[in-house]
Amino acid sequence: MFEFNLLAKQGRARRGVFNTPHGELQTPVFAPVGTQATVKTLTPDHVRELGASLVLSNTYHLYLRPGDELVAEMGGLHKFMQWHGPMLTDSGGFQVFSLALTRKIDEDGVTFKSHIDGSTHRFTPEKSIAIQENLGADIIMAFDECSDPNDRAYTIKAMQRTHRWAERSLLAHTRADQALFGIVQGGVDPQLRATSAEFISAMPFPGIAIGGLSVGETKQEMHDTLDIVCPLLPENKPRYLMGVGTPEDLINGIARGVDIFDCVLPTRLARHHAAFSSTGRLNLMNATFKHDQRPIDEQCDCYTCRTFTRAYIRHLINARELLAGTLISIHNLRALIRLVEDIRGYIAEGSFESRIPALLEQWDNNAQRKKSGN
Amino acid sequence: MFEFNLLAKQGRARRGVFNTPHGELQTPVFAPVGTQATVKTLTPDHVRELGASLVLSNTYHLYLRPGDELVAEMGGLHKFMQWHGPMLTDSGGFQVFSLALTRKIDEDGVTFKSHIDGSTHRFTPEKSIAIQENLGADIIMAFDECSDPNDRAYTIKAMQRTHRWAERSLLAHTRADQALFGIVQGGVDPQLRATSAEFISAMPFPGIAIGGLSVGETKQEMHDTLDIVCPLLPENKPRYLMGVGTPEDLINGIARGVDIFDCVLPTRLARHHAAFSSTGRLNLMNATFKHDQRPIDEQCDCYTCRTFTRAYIRHLINARELLAGTLISIHNLRALIRLVEDIRGYIAEGSFESRIPALLEQWDNNAQRKKSGN
Numbered sequence A, B: 001m002f003e004f005n006l007l008a009k010q011g012r013a014r015r016g017v018f019n020t021p022h023g024e025l026q027t028p029v030f031a032p033v034g035t036q037a038t039v040k041t042l043t044p045d046h047v048r049e050l051g052a053s054l055v056l057s058n059t060y061h062l063y064l065r066p067g068d069e070l071v072a073e074m075g076g077l078h079k080f081m082q083w084h085g086p087m088l089t090d091s092g093g094f095q096v097f098s099l100a101l102t103r104k105i106d107e108d109g110v111t112f113k114s115h116i117d118g119s120t121h122r123f124t125p126e127k128s129i130a131i132q133e134n135l136g137a138d139i140i141m142a143f144d145e146c147s148d149p150n151d152r153a154y155t156i157k158a159m160q161r162t163h164r165w166a167e168r169s170l171l172a173h174t175r176a177d178q179a180l181f182g183i184v185q186g187g188v189d190p191q192l193r194a195t196s197a198e199f200i201s202a203m204p205f206p207g208i209a210i211g212g213l214s215v216g217e218t219k220q221e222m223h224d225t226l227d228i229v230c231p232l233l234p235e236n237k238p239r240y241l242m243g244v245g246t247p248e249d250l251i252n253g254i255a256r257g258v259d260i261f262d263c264v265l266p267t268r269l270a271r272h273h274a275a276f277s278s279t280g281r282l283n284l285m286n287a288t289f290k291h292d293q294r295p296i297d298e299q300c301d302c303y304t305c306r307t308f309t310r311a312y313i314r315h316l317i318n319a320r321e322l323l324a325g326t327l328i329s330i331h332n333l334r335a336l337i338r339l340v341e342d343i344r345g346y347i348a349e350g351s352f353e354s355r356i357p358a359l360l361e362q363w364d365n366n367a368q369r370k371k372s373g374n
Helices: A044-049 A059-064 A068-073 A077-081 A093-098 A125-135 A152-172 A190-201 A219-232 A247-255 A265-271 A303-307 A310-318 A323-349 A352-371 B044-049 B059-064 B068-073 B077-081 B093-098 B125-135 B152-172 B190-201 B219-232 B247-255 B265-271 B303-307 B310-318 B323-349 B352-371
Strands: A004-010 A013-020 A023-027 A029-031 A055-057 A087-089 A103-105 A110-113 A120-123 A139-141 A179-184 A207-210 A239-241 A260-262 B004-010 B013-020 B023-027 B029-031 B055-057 B087-089 B103-105 B110-113 B120-123 B139-141 B179-184 B207-210 B239-241 B260-262
Touching: A004 A323, A013 A247, A013 A323, A023 A029, A029 A323, A044 A323, A055 A059, A059 A068, A059 A093, A059 A125, A068 A125, A077 A087, A077 B310, A093 A110, A120 A125, A125 A139, A125 A152, A152 A179, A152 A190, A179 A190, A190 A207, A190 A219, A207 A219, A219 A247, A247 A260, A247 A323, A247 A352, A265 A323, A303 A323, A310 A323, A310 B077, A323 A352, B004 B323, B013 B247, B013 B323, B023 B029, B029 B323, B044 B323, B055 B059, B059 B068, B059 B093, B059 B125, B068 B125, B077 B087, B093 B110, B120 B125, B125 B139, B125 B152, B152 B179, B152 B190, B179 B190, B190 B207, B190 B219, B207 B219, B219 B247, B247 B260, B247 B323, B247 B352, B265 B323, B303 B323, B310 B323, B323 B352
Parallel strands: A029 A260, A055 A087, A087 A139, A139 A179, A179 A207, A207 A239, A239 A260, B029 B260, B055 B087, B087 B139, B139 B179, B179 B207, B207 B239, B239 B260
Antiparallel strands: A004 A013, A013 A023, A103 A110, A110 A120, B004 B013, B013 B023, B103 B110, B110 B120
């Protein structure tokens, strides 16, 4: 169980397979986010049909609602939400720091107030692991402390506590059918990141996550951090870059040696009527599309693009029909999953490195169109 | 085209087949409503998979948004919304009277203000038919005037105008691939209903609709009206009871000779978390269901019941996840379509009449549970 086999490498990019109790994960992989035990607006059949292999769900949200004990009573998260492929839960650490109404950190853990009803709760490394064992995902995370990357003194303190909490998470973990990943912290400080990468790599985790990125740092800082961290991580363990997943980030992350990604971006953009396309990011509410009989992306093989016109989707948006969000979510998730599928093929055939400039240009083009408001 | 063949009769209940350019309709049939060119929260694949054969869409809504000319330019309503089975559009008459901000009726037509933006528009019988020809449904409706059933003088006037508008609708209608149905009006007055039934029956419509019911009259008045109207209608034409579709209404309507029904109830209830079940109507937000591992209805064969527990659906409702509405809509529509499928079998085997008391008791049971708040 949890064997990771590298099938191909090109530069630092890796093509691998990670074995989980709910099936093999072909890496690199992009995971849709199902925060509250559902990928928003999609049935699990939709998620499977668009090619997703790994789904992430959030420990903080599920602990608060419906409660991890209820999920356990219902047979675990896979059965509860009827997703029968590999699943991953985070530790709740990031959400406690970003969503809870208040939080008070001490050496033992964090006391916080729920963003739902203001009620008081406490997470410790042991509690986070116990919740994640109740939820029953295939991949679970050590409890960590995020820091403000602009506050170096605090970043050091948070990193050191994350290391101590990683040890406690390992000790607390009991289920052999769950892979517990350690998390590298250290903000955007090269020295701290190197220290953390070495510390976490020395522990018997079957996989390593890189936390604390995509939290306000520049793209250059993200790339520099990956350039420092990835070479220090063991070759034979999968690497998971948490919460990161613009198309450019996927390309740049894979090129630097990352294997697993997740991001709410595709479904969040969909709720704001924005769609990825191979000719730029589109806002489908735009009047330009009123008479447009083309699919969102003529290159795309998703259900939405095989079936519906831009004109129809624009009508649904204007008429405030929820089906619009469903259809654009299917498309956006498929776009990122197809990008990663393509890159897996490129790594296997040895063409990824030479294709990076073209891939980035394509997705930079998107960024430029986004700037111009199209 | 538009041949209607009666396969079986039992009492006044009829089992038939109506041929349309987009396939055969097995009758009795219940049509989900796709007001704005979508059955709310469902993909057309969902609608097909739950066994729907006929989908209704609303002329008033589509005329205002996205516009019938745009739909025509996109290849018609079937192609626009990707529903490739039989479709029906209403005339817009009822919506002008129930939804428009203001309306002014004259002999020629109705001037009204849009409920969307207050803009002024005018429908005449000729305009309603032209819009419906642009939309391109298989079954379209004559333009009619609804009246207040409590105002007999106005009901007479509206009925007489409906008859003149029926003649103008017939004259205006040009597309041989669309079946134009006439509409019987006359409120709840037996004499007026008989007059209208005879008048509309004498015209060369391939099907007859019964309008102006389910607008505030009692169930007894609805049944009495059907008892007067149906025996006066030609045997060899399908009969469509507009906008009616509680389970009890379907049973009672079919028993009185109705072939086609439509209603927003299944999808509207779903948005309010209420589900049909063979043991009563359920509000799935209820705390009773927190730990309930059963499907909504153990007798049901829909995707939702084959896949998810009440506890999961209750969680989705509490977490304000839109998937709840999708899953309950699938179930509620399937419940009514399965009821009608069952009744088709009962009529064919000659057991419908003897089953009516049990069927009504089952659905009366629902009404009682609803009263008791379960």
